[in-house]
Amino acid sequence: MAALIAENFRFLSLFFKSKDVMIFNGLVALGTVGSEELFSVVAFNCPCSPARNYIYGLAAIGVPALALFLIGVIWNNHTWNLVAECHKRGTKNFSAAATFLLFGSIMGRAAVAPVTWSVISLLRGEAYICALSEFVRPSSLDKFPAEYGAEVLARFPCKDVPENLTKFRDEVTRRLRYESQLFGWLLIGIVAVLVFLTKCLKHCCSPLSYRQEAYWAQYRSNEDKLFRRTAEVHSRILAAKNVKQFFGFVALDKEEKELVQEFPVEGVQPSPQWNAITGVYIYRENKGFPLYSRLHKWAKGVEGNGPSPEGHEMLFLAS
Numbered sequence: 001m002a003a004l005i006a007e008n009f010r011f012l013s014l015f016f017k018s019k020d021v022m023i024f025n026g027l028v029a030l031g032t033v034g035s036e037e038l039f040s041v042v043a044f045n046c047p048c049s050p051a052r053n054y055i056y057g058l059a060a061i062g063v064p065a066l067a068l069f070l071i072g073v074i075w076n077n078h079t080w081n082l083v084a085e086c087h088k089r090g091t092k093n094f095s096a097a098a099t100f101l102l103f104g105s106i107m108g109r110a111a112v113a114p115v116t117w118s119v120i121s122l123l124r125g126e127a128y129i130c131a132l133s134e135f136v137r138p139s140s141l142d143k144f145p146a147e148y149g150a151e152v153l154a155r156f157p158c159k160d161v162p163e164n165l166t167k168f169r170d171e172v173t174r175r176l177r178y179e180s181q182l183f184g185w186l187l188i189g190i191v192a193v194l195v196f197l198t199k200c201l202k203h204c205c206s207p208l209s210y211r212q213e214a215y216w217a218q219y220r221s222n223e224d225k226l227f228r229r230t231a232e233v234h235s236r237i238l239a240a241k242n243v244k245q246f247f248g249f250v251a252l253d254k255e256e257k258e259l260v261q262e263f264p265v266e267g268v269q270p271s272p273q274w275n276a277i278t279g280v281y282i283y284r285e286n287k288g289f290p291l292y293s294r295l296h297k298w299a300k301g302v303e304g305n306g307p308s309p310e311g312h313e314m315l316f317l318a319s
Contacts, residue, residue, distance in 0.1 A: 057131025
């Protein structure tokens with residue numbers, strides 16, 4: 001029984017490791033949903049004033065979405081790899097398709113949170129009703145009193161209306177909520193179709209088999225984890241050596257003393273080596289052998305980032 005449970009946990013661990021991007025996007029979406037709910041309860045307050053309603057409603061949907069998009073761009077490693085690539089080498093080694101794919105990858109991942117925010121806002125309907133209530137044509141409402149105009153319609157989201165207009169307020173609210181939710185469901189459908197087509201295009205155009213692509217993803221993940229862990233240890237040991245040289249001693253705990261003894265650090269890596277492993281990487285092959293990362297290419301002594309006569313370029317970026 002214990003062996004069966006351990007095997008199941010191992011399977012789940014491998015599954016979630018292979019789906020790390022999907023899980024991350026899901027967590028981003030869930031966090032955005034929670035933030036939108038909190039915003040609606042705490043911060044959203046329609047001004048119920050002509051002209052102001054429209055601006056406030058659009059701002060309530062658009063400004064947080066824009067902020068989330070920019071945060072997504074900032075958090076994406078591809079953004080800073082692209083900046084480093086342009087600064088050090090330029091984009092002359094990339095085809096138009098690869099450049100388009102790079103920007104698509106950055107924009108696509110950054111769009112998860114703002115699209116989620118927009119969808120939830122539309123499904124709730126409050127911002128949409130606030131923005132457009134004043135633009136409802138009074139002639140479209142059966143027996144709407146002629147003496148009332150946009151000023152009264154703009155107050156419908158706040159329920160601050162004369163008693164004889166209550167049924168019209170309910171009708172306008174119901175109509176606008178229907179439109180808002182319809183746009184929300186349409187946005188969900190469009191995004192789902194785009195994601196499906198993108199996945200199909202990715203696998204159809206990939207020169208790698210499904211198993212090799214899965215291996216590439218595992219390699220990237222393991223390389224990144226090992227590199228970060230090793231860099232943290234290396235920097236700690238180097239810092240300890242420099243502090244000891246300055247003070248004559250260094251105060252280390254037991255774990256740090258073991259690290260210093262086990263992993264002697266003789267020097268630091270020169271800038272050309274850091275530059276060689278930093279930047280955008282697109283899958284290459286050298287004489288038929290795959291190069292899975294810039295670090296892999298540097299370790300094999302392969303120079304340059306352009307396609308070689310013996311190799312070919314894969315237009316799908318490393319995560």
